[in-house]
Amino acid sequence: MKNYVYKSEKGLSEKVINNISSLKGEPLWMREFRLKSYAIFKRKPLPDWGTDLSKVNFDDIYYYIKPTERQVSTWNDLPKEIKETYDKIGIPEAERKFLAGVSAQYESEVVYESIKKELQSQGVIFCDMDTALRKYESIFKQYFSTVVPAHDNKFAALNSAVWSGGSFVYVPKGVKVNLPLQAYFRINAEQFGQFERTLIIAEEDSFVHYVEGCTAPIYSTSSLHAAVVEIIVKKNARVRYTTVQNWSKNVYNLVTKRARVEEEAVMEWVDGNLGSSVTMKYPSCYLVGRKARGEVLSIAFAGQGQHQDAGAKMIHLAPETSSRIISKSISKDGGRTSYRGLVQVAPGAKNCSVYVSCDALIIDEESRSDTYPVMKIKEQDVNIQHEATVEKLGEEKLFYLTSRGIKKSEAEGLLVNGFIDPIAKEIPLEYAIELNRLINLEMSGSVG
Template structure:
């Protein structure tokens, strides 16, 4: 039977470039002088600069990780750590410069805001260019603003939480992050306030040979609830771009937070992102994660189940195509009795892509009567791709239930034949199997994002341009 080739995408709708028009672009490299200059440009208080300088010291002391993908191609001397776009933060899209507004229009942000979001933040290179929140939420005391404004307007709140979830000595790239961080969102949901519509921050990196280091800090106070959506993309350049963001989440007693991400960085991006949540008594933290782009990704969101009866769920999918090495996973620490974690991870690989699921489960002696259930499935679409699962667990108490199920396999020729015998082309048959495989994740996403994810899957499979 003649075989149909499933083409590789060479371009997609995210890959439109604006000119590298900036107000200011930091010279390449990483030094104390550069860190001080970023701080000066941002007119920050002294205590923030102190953190930056300390982080820089830590960065130099720490080594690259000795596991996971090879990061040797990253050369900080070739990366500009700060690019200020030609605008300040605006509260109306009308005021955002045309070229930048056009970018977010193409990504569908203003439309989504109008239709189903309670608030939107949009970052372009190193700075937030747009931020808004519905008035009704302001009246309830909800804070949703860019991180620089939060430092200025809510210093006590920021000081209380900043670096307290993700400390700056966690690993080399978090130290780098704290040295040069810029942009990101700050959210505070007061006690008992339940947001019915999500907030969304979108991060777009346009400038070549640069890095994005946004810091997102979210506090969901007692009994409150929030769904936060994070989107990321960038056009493709020939040289390496770096993303080393940080997300710190505090889910207080009885609160719930869902954090959804659809990440489609360009395939020259090194995505070394850090996300962590501290979950208090009776609280719930849910992660939904779709990882499609980037050349190398090392992303392991973490839940720390600190309070009794706290719960976490992680639902994630990675799709590694040609030249991609996506090393993603999840970490959970059970610190208190009756805590539970449920992990469902799926990874797809094709055209030589490598998708690895790496996880760490730690159940400490205090965490009696806790439960942890992990399922991970890998699907390889051809013979040259790889899909691995690398689970670690550290269980220090007897009275727990822990289960781990891993399945890795190649796409079934028999299944493809079955679907083709019903009139589907080979590409359509593969796409249907892949979408079905991804279904447990897409059904966790808001409808618009599920559609978006299916579109990304189709782009990866069909090689068509939207």
């Protein structure tokens, strides 16, 4: 698979960034934004908390690869190799079934995209970010980087400097998108960092469900995935963002996801983290309008050599806002899961309610789970509930299931799937099935 049209040199420099911007034919403001972000990236230290990132070698990564010349709009137009890769993931079949639109990312460029006519007639924009910047520059510029500024953290700065691809979704006022919008991601070149950027704007009274699923083949050298997702949920709108990701076991998965939630609006993050070597991901809701509601449902699975550091951030900035965080983690074969959560209630944000529940399941003695809940409450009229449990996979439950004729590894899979069931129910069926299957594979040790 070496049919790249353009591949940047390894490592990062102003020259590389200028090249990316020129190749994409971007407006000057975007080029300047990239260069400014690069300066921030260089200045910012790596986080000294969370996970071990010392092995990430920023000089050993290609920051931009463009696989094909142009966008194609039908399946048949795709190059054969790319089609084969997608066939393995099963995109066209999934699409035939019930996808409203597919925007599939092959390396850093969106190469295949089809939008159902119904969406277009509703005025919904669903395209890749580069197209959005070209065709809808004024909306793009109005919201881009307003929820995740470049200085949010080192990896947000990196993404801001070299971002490429990702989805742009704009839902007009009052429009409810009935079917989930889906994008498939895949890192496919060795040592290639993927820096997609997604921007979703839901106007007043609208609804959209965006789903991203990730699979990646296994490589021997480390790969970096530093994505940014920004979501603006206007008054009384609702956005649900579902992720089921299964990066290969050498990927550093460092994703910044933030949503701005206005009056009486609802933001729901459903986040399933399997795979990767290291994941750091804390989907956030800034509850800025009265009665805004935020929810994070998070599943993390860490096997041998993996560290899943996942959680959520809920920032209550207005009265009567509410948030709910439900986290379930599983660690096995020496894997490590951490729940890291921040709940903040600003002074004056009266009558807020906060619910945090984190459950950890530890399969064996070698594995580990930690909980780091932080609450900064600056207001008295607040209703807060926090629950946390840690359990080991019980021998008695296993015996019960095996005594019915179920193999031990299958019984373990059944118990783990039972443990995450409350969250799996929230995931679209085809992803829930995939999640179920992946967990069974992990439990039976047949994926390395």
